[in-house]
Amino acid sequence: MLKIMTSIVLSLIISMALIMICSIISKKSKNNREKMTPFECGFDPKSSSRMPFSMQFFMIAIIFLIFDVEIIIILPTIKIMQMSELSMWFITTSTFIIILAMGLYHEWKNGILEWSN
Template sequence: MLVLILVVTMIFIILMVMITLVNLISKKTFSDREKSSPFECGFDPKSLTRLPFSLQFFLIAVIFLIFDVEITLLLPMIISLKHVNILNFSYIFIFFILILLAGLYHEWNQNALTWII
């Protein structure tokens, strides 16, 4: 049994050394400008004419995330409808929708929903 463990360990060590040697030998030595620079969404990172990030896009993404979380909160409420009192459920549901509508109204007043091109 000990001999078998020793043989497997030696084979494993030899394979690791061979893999490391093959990796070191097969490396390409030339460097390319495009290959060595980081890829950032199609922009050339070497140029200085990059456009700033749109704040409107960021605000729309945040609004999307808020309403996405809202869906994940509404679905369990609908499933629990058959286990709770309908009057209490209606109060909670209306309160939840009013909070969302107040947030939407606030975003609308702050002009976060208008695209300026």
């Protein structure tokens, strides 16, 4: 028990010492040269960080992430096909793909996939 307490205290002392040394050594100025220059994309860092963005870009990114995760879910079905009955595998995979198609149809019907309004 003494060894555990000693190692905990020692690790806390070392971490606190490193934090204090880093805070003393680091240069912090409000007008840092790197922060005053524009980003690589050309946006001015002094303006509001709450700049409006295109909702179409956001929705396409969300749809991409959803379908990307669904592809990852579909990939193991090839291995499962070897272990289970073909009819059960076909029903499961078909149901999953039908649900995906219904979601895509819903997004298309609501106009999420239309780029210009």
